[in-house]
Amino acid sequence: MKATSESARSGRPLGFDRSEALTRLMTLFWETGFERVTQQQMAAATGLSTSSLYNTFGTKAEIYREAMDDYLLRMRAVLEPLEDGVRGREDVLETLTRVADVLDSAYGRFGCMATTAMTAPADEYVVTATERYRERIRAAFRAVAERARDLGENVRDPVTTANLMTAALLGTLTVARAAPDSPELAAQLRALRDFVNGWRSP
Numbered sequence: 789m790k791a792t793s794e795s796a797r798s799g800r801p802l803g804f805d806r807s808e809a810l811t812r813l814m815t816l817f818w819e820t821g822f823e824r825v826t827q828q829q830m831a832a833a834t835g836l837s838t839s840s841l842y843n844t845f846g847t848k849a850e851i852y853r854e855a856m857d858d859y860l861l862r863m864r865a866v867l868e869p870l871e872d873g874v875r876g877r878e879d880v881l882e883t884l885t886r887v888a889d890v891l892d893s894a895y896g897r898f899g900c901m902a903t904t905a906m907t908a909p910a911d912e913y914v915v916t917a918t919e920r921y922r923e924r925i926r927a928a929f930r931a932v933a934e935r936a937r938d939l940g941e942n943v944r945d946p947v948t949t950a951n952l953m954t955a956a957l958l959g960t961l962t963v964a965r966a967a968p969d970s971p972e973l974a975a976q977l978r979a980l981r982d983f984v985n986g987w988r989s990p
Contacts, residue, residue: 806844809834813845814855818901822852822910853913859901860921866890870928876936876943877987880929880953884981887957891964891973899965903958922954929953941987956980 812833817825827838830851834841845851866886873879890896902921909915933946933953943949960976967973 804835809836809844810854810858813851814858814901815895817852817855818859818895818898818904821904821908822848822914823908825852849911849913852910853917856901856905856914856917860917863902863921867925867928870932873932874935876932876939876941877984879932879935880984880987881981884977884984887960888977891968891977896964897968899963899968900958900961903961904965906958907962922958925957926950926954936987940989942989943987952983953980956983 813830816829816833820829825848827841827848830848831838831841834844836844841851845854866883869879869882869886873882902918905914906918906922909918927950930946930950933943933949937943937946956976957980960973960980963970963973963976
């Protein structure tokens, strides 16, 4: 009875899982974008009334910030080979495989939540979060390019290589959302892999 009473007072359904609800909200913002998401959509995604939604998560902007943080945390697995690897070319190819896996998944048509937010940031918090994410990608590519060079692979300038790879990856993720069925998407991924395969030692 106590759990039922607490659920009734909070307005949340019995067995409500905040983490699961946040994942649903993250997916909603990822697919729809901040501006287009409505209160009704957020309530439907979580099974909460509007008042319970805001009591649980805060304002729409606060929900979006938390959803973005959740998304960026999940993307850690994609960047892991770059940031934690000990190889060069192979680590980049593994990351590109993970990117391709995401784009081939049910979420692939959504593109990259962070990249989408860079073009239409909701507030200063999101601006800062996405800038840090972009710089994290650039730093990861620079680190792996330096590893590759130190291993004797054909990388002459890690800084330029990192800038090129960052721009190419973010561009590919933008295409993934704008034109998910376009042959251009697969062509860009192949071009990235071909470029990295060019690092092979002579």
